[in-house]
Amino acid sequence: MRPEAKANINLDALRHNLSRVKELAPGRRVVSVIKANAYGHGVIPVAKALGESDNFAVARLDEALYLYDSLQPKNIIILEGVYSEEDYLKCIELNLIPVIHCLEQFQWLQECLEYNSLGWHQIEYWLKIDTGMHRLGLSEDELEQIILSYQHLESEKISSYLPAVFISHFSCADEKVKTKDQKQIELFKHQIHRLSNLLDPSAVPKSMANSAAILSIPEAHYDWVRPGIMLYGVSPFETAVPSRNGLDEQLQPVMTLSSELIAIKKLKKGDCIGYGATWCCPEDMSIGVIAIGYGDGYPRHAEPGTPVLVSDKEVPLIGRVSMDMITVDLRTLEKNSVAFKIGDRVILWGDGLPIERVSQKSGTIAYELLCQITQRVRFEYE
Ligand SMILES: Cc1ncc(COP(=O)(O)O)c(C=O)c1O
Incomplete structure (x- = not known):
């Protein structure tokens, strides 16, 4: 006998949990969140097992590069975005999708698209709006500045500069008494509406829902849902409703x-x-x-x-x-x-x-x- 601690990872349970996401948010595209080594489960086997996802999301560029080098999945979203022109070029080269959540990132993006020696003029990125989490995301004033920059572009350039998806993040979607969610949804709609002379607000792809919102706020499912913890079989409501666990949400422990x-x-x-x-x-x-x-x-x-x-x-x-x-x-x-x-x-x-x-x-x-x-x-x- 050689005592050892083991973590058995049940990949069928992982696939079951992904299908549960699809059942809860039918017709929506799914970004499986596999940052932090897939919440400690091992990012490569998890990404392979979650091949039915439409996209993957990690927090940082290094995580995206590791995933890309090992698997070359279709697209990888970088939730914290990137911090230099050089890293935008890396994203363009490898089809990685950075989130832009602050003005500095938008500036680097513009510089990268205007002056790069490779002649790249387009990048797919997601734009993050702060609707109340107050961690990452553009404030009302910052969004105003970005709208002004779009308006100053030559008309043929505008479409290559607009974000592929507008996103925001709930601060309290896991709480029992829902006080902030609706305000965040309203602010999200309002902010996107401010771009209405550049694009049709009802047609732009949007994404707000993490696991808690997938399970409890159908109105926020929009075009892309972003499940993390529920894929691993865990209830996002564990602090609000201590008696609940993943099985109560028809999830299986991974x-x-x-x-x-x-x-x-x-x-x-x-x-x-x-x-x-x-x-x-x-x-x-x-x-x-x-x-x-x-x-x-x-x-x-x-x-x-x-x-x-x-x-x-x-x-x-x-x-x-x-x-x-x-x-x-x-x-x-x-x-x-x-x-x-x-x-x-x-x-x-x-x-x-x-x-x-x-x-x-x-x-x-x-x-x-x-x-x-x-x-x-x-x-x-x-
Ligand atoms: C922007 C974003 N979206 C989605 C998620 C997934 O959240 P959860 O694991 O609660 O589903 C996270 C996780 O922190 C996140 O930061």
Whole structure:
């Protein structure tokens, strides 16, 4: 036996979740968001499995270049855009689609199209409007300046300068009480309408919906939807509605994280466990030691009581999470005569144990748990 932590990635579940997106947003085109190494699942196998997407999105140019070098998918959107004329040229050369979210990026784009020695005069880009997230995106005044620049162009140049898609991003689409979404939708429409002497606002392609909006705001589906977390089988509503998980949205978990039981100890009443001796046995009892810890990406802040599956039964985490190990209370298994032994596989999240239950007990969200799995974990794709 060689204990190891494993992440099994169920590619059929990933494909199922993509078809669920298409069922929820029929006829809309789908940009599968696979930034941050496909939310920790491994970007290349995930992109291959999501071949039925219309497009992929990553955050940064380097992620796009890696994906392009490995797979040459049709198009890749760069959500944070690029930051030099040289990088715009790279985008043109490889058909990468940058988002433009600030005036500086628009300026570099203009300079690149006017002065490049290769004679390239056109690039496909998406224009991001800030409707309330106040992170990336053009404000009303900044959009005004861009509209003025379009108006100063010679008429034959205008069409090559206009964005392919107008986008915006919701700040609170995952919340239970919907207060901001409608305002953002109205502002988005209003801003696009300001370009109406250059283009037909009803005809320009638009995109607003992340997973939460795909599931809860059909009005915002527009032409392109941009699912991220739901593709990986996780509910985007995990903080607003803690009892909900991906299965409630008819999604299937993609990553199952597991490891092995490496020790079973019989302890006496009053014995305290692990660093800080924070959890003490209330009676004589057995505990299990499992080969997983924060060195594998299991959350250091998981509280006592966080569920773990041993022999397909839920047992609670006890004591502190250390770098390579966690400890669990085995009393319920013993009381119910459930057999367990060293070498048994233990599930930390995934099949049979929604990751949302672990993130809630760890003061974080499933997005973070998925992204922080470390290189020590062996990935298997099935
Ligand atoms: C611009 C943009 N669109 C879509 C997404 C996907 O969001 P989610 O994973 O919540 O579906 C993200 C993720 O952060 C994003 O930044």
